[in-house]
Amino acid sequence: MSLFSPEDWLAIRLTLELASITTALLLVLCTPLAWWLAHTRSRWRAPIGAVVALPLVLPPTVIGFYLLLLLGPNGPVGQLTTAMGWGRLPFTFWGLVVGSVVYSLPFAVQPLQRAFESVGARPLEVAACLGARPLDRFFTVALPLARPGFITAAVLSFAHTVGEFGVILMLGGNIPGKTRVVSVQIYDHVEAMEYGQAHGLAAGMVVFAFVVLVLLHWLQPKGRLQ
Numbered sequence: 001m002s003l004f005s006p007e008d009w010l011a012i013r014l015t016l017e018l019a020s021i022t023t024a025l026l027l028v029l030c031t032p033l034a035w036w037l038a039h040t041r042s043r044w045r046a047p048i049g050a051v052v053a054l055p056l057v058l059p060p061t062v063i064g065f066y067l068l069l070l071l072g073p074n075g076p077v078g079q080l081t082t083a084m085g086w087g088r089l090p091f092t093f094w095g096l097v098v099g100s101v102v103y104s105l106p107f108a109v110q111p112l113q114r115a116f117e118s119v120g121a122r123p124l125e126v127a128a129c130l131g132a133r134p135l136d137r138f139f140t141v142a143l144p145l146a147r148p149g150f151i152t153a154a155v156l157s158f159a160h161t162v163g164e165f166g167v168i169l170m171l172g173g174n175i176p177g178k179t180r181v182v183s184v185q186i187y188d189h190v191e192a193m194e195y196g197q198a199h200g201l202a203a204g205m206v207v208f209a210f211v212v213l214v215l216l217h218w219l220q221p222k223g224r225l226q
Contacts, residue, residue, distance in 0.1 A: 003200045010177055011185035011201075018093070018181060019161040022100040026108035026157045027150065029101070034112035035138070052109045060103065064170025067099050071171070091173045096181075099171040100161045107156040115149020116142060151219050159212040163205065 004012070037049055055063060071089040072078045078088055089095035119142055127137045143150075165183040172179030174188065182201055189198035 005197060007176060007180075008182075008185060008197065008201060011180050011182050014093070014177070014179075015162055015181040015183075018096055018100060019158045021097055022104060022161045023108075023154055023157045025097070025101055026104060027154060030105065030108040030112055030153070034109050035116050035142075037109070037113045038116035053106050055103050056106050060164070060166025061170055063103055064099060064167040067102060067167070067171050071095060071098065090171055091175060091179060093172075093178055096168060096172045096179055099167045100164060103164060103167045104157045104160045107160045108153040111149045111152040111156065112146065113149075115146035115152075118149075119145045148219065152216060155212060155216055155219075159209065162208065 033052070037045060037052075068090055069075050070077050071081070073082070073088060078090075081087065081089060089098055123141050123145060124137050127141045132140065163183060164181070165187070168179065168181055169184060169187075174180050174184050180188070182205065186198050186201045186205075189195070189201070
């Protein structure tokens with residue numbers, strides 16, 4: 001007897017696809033935001049930093065609820081996507097992507113922000129003295145020096161998306177092949193008292209989380225996260 005059922009494999013594939021797309025989007029979207037937070041002296045730095053960190057303290061169901069209202073048929077984003085012919089995002093895979101990006105935002109922004117802050121002003125000043133333009137200084141000096149932060153942000157974002165449950169259930173429901181990810185599949189097995197199948201998936205998640213944490217310590221100097 002196979003450890004995982006076809007439905008389990010489908011949930012695993014969907015989870016990995018969701019985590020990969022979410023991580024890629026977060027690295028693109030969060031890099032300029034993290035750079036701004038690391039260098040700005042604007043009075044808006046603290047409020048925006050607090051907004052970024054909200055998913056760390058808010059219950060996932062709260063985030064999922066407000067995203068459902070925002071993306072729903074009566075929400076501004078929902079009305080916009082409908083008018084543009086994209087349809088409604090709730091209870092679709094791309095709705096999960098939006099929810100995952102919001103929910104995993106601090107796991108990408110904060111490591112990147114700390115990495116940019118650790119670069120310091122000296123290397124950028126030296127590059128400027130050598131005639132490098134701002135974009136050149138960013139891409140040839142800041143990004144390579146901030147590489148550990150990008151690795152941490154990518155790994156944490158991917159792992160955090162894999163472990164999502166509350167936001168996924170609120171925004172995506174439980175649709176096989178479309179929104180039923182591994183965490184929801186485990187919940188289904190437990191509800192059906194299929195503890196053996198639930199144990200297989202849950203144990204896989206434990207192993208995955210352990211490997212992620214070990215990998216982070218190996219990748220960072222002296223086992224310290226950037």
